[in-house]
Amino acid sequence: xxxxxxxxxxxxxxxxxxxxxxxxxxxxxxxxxxxxxxxxxxxxxxxxxxxxxxxxxxxxxxxxxxxxxxxxxxxxxxxxxxxxxxxxxxxxxxxxxxxxxxxxxxxxxxxxxxxxxxxxxxxxxxxxxxxxxxxxxxxxxxxxxxxxxxxxxxxxxxxxxxxxxxxxxxxxxxxxxxxxxxxxxxxxxxxxxxxxxxxxxxxxxxxxxxxxxxxxxxxxxxxxxxxxxxxxxxxxxxxxxxxxxxxxxxxxxxxxxxxxxxxxxxxxxxxxxxxxxxxxxxxxxxxxxxxxxxxxxxxxxxxxxxxxxxxxxxxxxxxxxxxxxxxxxxxxxxxxxxxxxxxxxx
Numbered sequence: 001x002x003x004x005x006x007x008x009x010x011x012x013x014x015x016x017x018x019x020x021x022x023x024x025x026x027x028x029x030x031x032x033x034x035x036x037x038x039x040x041x042x043x044x045x046x047x048x049x050x051x052x053x054x055x056x057x058x059x060x061x062x063x064x065x066x067x068x069x070x071x072x073x074x075x076x077x078x079x080x081x082x083x084x085x086x087x088x089x090x091x092x093x094x095x096x097x098x099x100x101x102x103x104x105x106x107x108x109x110x111x112x113x114x115x116x117x118x119x120x121x122x123x124x125x126x127x128x129x130x131x132x133x134x135x136x137x138x139x140x141x142x143x144x145x146x147x148x149x150x151x152x153x154x155x156x157x158x159x160x161x162x163x164x165x166x167x168x169x170x171x172x173x174x175x176x177x178x179x180x181x182x183x184x185x186x187x188x189x190x191x192x193x194x195x196x197x198x199x200x201x202x203x204x205x206x207x208x209x210x211x212x213x214x215x216x217x218x219x220x221x222x223x224x225x226x227x228x229x230x231x232x233x234x235x236x237x238x239x240x241x242x243x244x245x246x247x248x249x250x251x252x253x254x255x256x257x258x259x260x261x262x263x264x265x266x267x268x269x270x271x272x273x274x275x276x277x278x279x280x281x282x283x284x285x286x287x288x289x290x291x292x293x294x295x296x297x298x299x300x301x302x303x304x305x306x307x308x309x310x311x312x313x314x315x316x317x318x319x320x321x322x323x324x325x326x327x328x329x330x331x332x333x334x335x336x337x338x339x340x341x342x343x344x345x346x
Contacts, residue, residue, distance in 0.1 A: 025129055026127045026129030026130055026168060027127050027129075028121075028122065028124060028126070028127045028130075029121040029122055029147065029303070030121065030130055030165065030166040030167065030168065030302070031118040031119055031120055031121060031126045031130055031140065031166065032118070032119045032120075032121055032146055032147065032149065032151075032163065032165075033116065033117075033118060033163055033164055033165070033166055033264070033276050034046065034116070034117040034118070034119055034151060034163060034276075035114070035116065035117075035151075035158075035159035035163070035273050035275035035276045036087075036111035036112075036114070036115055036116070036117040036139075036275070037111070037112070037113070037114040037115075037157060037159075037275060038108075038112035038113070038157075039157045040157065042112075043086050043108075044086065044087055044108045044111055044112055045084060045085065045086050045087075046083070046084070046085055046086075046087065046090070046119075046146070046151070047083070047084045047151065047152040047158065048082075048083050048084075048146065048149035048150060048151045048152060049080045049081065049082055049083070049149065049150045049152070049296065050080070050081045050083055050145060050146070050148060050149045050150075051078055051079070051080050051148060051150065051296065051297045052078070052079055052080075052081065052148075053076050053077070053078055053079075054076070054077055054078075054079045055074050055075070055076050055077075056074070056075060056076075056077055057072050057073075057074060058072065058073055058074070058075045059071070059072055060072075060073060078297050080296075080297065083145065083146075083149065086108075087104055087107055087108050087111075087141065088104035088105070088108070090141065090143040090144075090145075091143065092120075092141050092142050092143025092144075093141075093142045093143075094106070094107040094139060094140070094141055094142075095139075095140055095142075096136060096137050096138060096139060096140065097118070097131040097134050097135065097136050097137070097138040097140055097279075098136030098137070102139065107139050107141065110137075110139050111139055114275045114278070115138075115139065115275065115278055115279065116134070116138060116139075116275065116276060116277065116278045116279035116280070117139050117140075117141060118131075118134065118138060118139070118140045118141070118279070119140075119141045119143065119146050120140070120141065120142045120143065120146075120147075121146070121147035121148075121303065122147055123142065123143065123144035123145075124142070125142055126140055126142075130166060130168075130262075132262070133166065133262045133280055133281060133284050134279040134280055134281065135279055135280075135281065138279035147303060148300070148303045150162070150163075150296040150297075151163045153267075153273075159272075159273035159275055159276065160273045161266070161267055161268060161270050161271075161272050161273045161276075162267030162268050163267050163272075163276065164264045164265055164266050164267050164272045164276055164286070165264070165265045165267070165300075165302040165303075166262065166263075166264055166265075167262070167263050167264070167265045167302055168260070168261075168262055169233065169257055169260045169261055169262075169263060170260040171258075171259055171260050176232055177232065177233040177257060177258065177259075177260055178226075178228075178230040178231060178232055178233065179230055179231065179233055179236060179292065180225075180229050180230050180292075180301035180302070181225050181229065181230065181231050181236070181291040181292065182290070182291055182292070182293060182294055182298075183224075183225060183229075185289075185290035185291045185293060222235060222237055223235040229301070231291075233254065233257060234254060236289055236291055236292075237289060237290075237291060238250070238287050238288060238289035238291070238292070239287075239288045239289070240252075240253035240285050240286065240287055240288075241271060241285070241286040241288065242282065242283075242284075242285065242286070243264075243277045243280045243281075243282060243284055243286060244282075245271055248285060253285055253287075256285065257285070261285075262284060263284065263285045263286070263287050264276075264277070264280065264284060264285070264286045264287065265287050265289075265292050265302065266286065266287065266288040266289075266292075266293075267293070268293050269288065269289075269290050269293065270288070271286065271288060272286065
């Protein structure tokens with residue numbers, strides 16, 4: 001009888017709940033997230049700048065025996081290639097996230113009215129673990145060359161914000177979730193609590209807990225990153241949202257992500273353009289933090305090196321002179337608890 005009771009109790013007892021943001025097992029890099037939409041001509045185009053390291057010959061002068069002598073050395077520079085192609089021109093394969101094959105024409109029809117397009121980062125099929133975050137009818141393109149692309153944004157017909165990243169957060173061997181951060185973030189007048197100091201003429205408006213406007217601030221950098229360039233998620237200054245733009249309490253977000261999980265990291269200090277997010281499931285969190293923003297041409301730890309893109313539409317140019325359309329810096333509201341404003345005389 002005792003044995004029977006123990007067996008019955010074991011069968012009836014519910015399993016431990018699995019957090020909805022628990023980190024899944026995935027292989028391969030995350031797909032790039034693209035906001036696809038037909039241009040006035042009717043075609044759907046992908047327009048981007050792809051940054052690559054390239055070895056070039058550089059001349060320099062030295063003085064030998066009292067005379068200037070020109071010599072040559074090989075140096076590594078970051079160059080930018082401009083890519084503009086229709087979906088069909090990439091010569092890739094198309095399918096839905098649930099595995100239904102698509103022709104290039106069918107894929108174009110599905111996204112032409114504005115939709116999320118996932119693009120492989122390494123030219124190989126996207127691991128199914130990443131695709132758990134999107135609806136089954138999401139279009140996925142398998143093609144080379146866009147893993148480290150900076151997609152044009154900021155004006156019609158392009159999205160209003162840079163492309164966000166799909167990121168897998170995972171706890172380390174100490175049970176702590178750590179994320180790579182930019183040691184010199186540009187906060188662009190967005191604040192995440194504490195004190196804010198303005199230089200020159202301050203022009204602000206405070207409504208309840210929101211701060212709107214103001215010049216770029218000298219913000220408290222907070223806890224510095226460790227030697228590995230990462231800091232604990234609990235020390236990160238961020239706002240969390242659901243995919244509809246509703247603010248999520250930071251404490252709740254940290255609780256959901258304490259074991260890791262899939263999140264969308266905004267491409268700048270603003271909530272991403274809606275077309276980036278249409279495919280994602282409702283329980284995926286969107287993280288907005290200047291500390292997670294890396295400028296074009298700067299190594300982005302959320303990317304992985306990929307194959308070279310196809311023939312570019314323009315010759316490579318030095319990174320110091322890229323023709324990039326970058327969205328203007330418009331200060332977005334951020335939720336804060338307390339703000340102390342100090343006017344500093346010029």
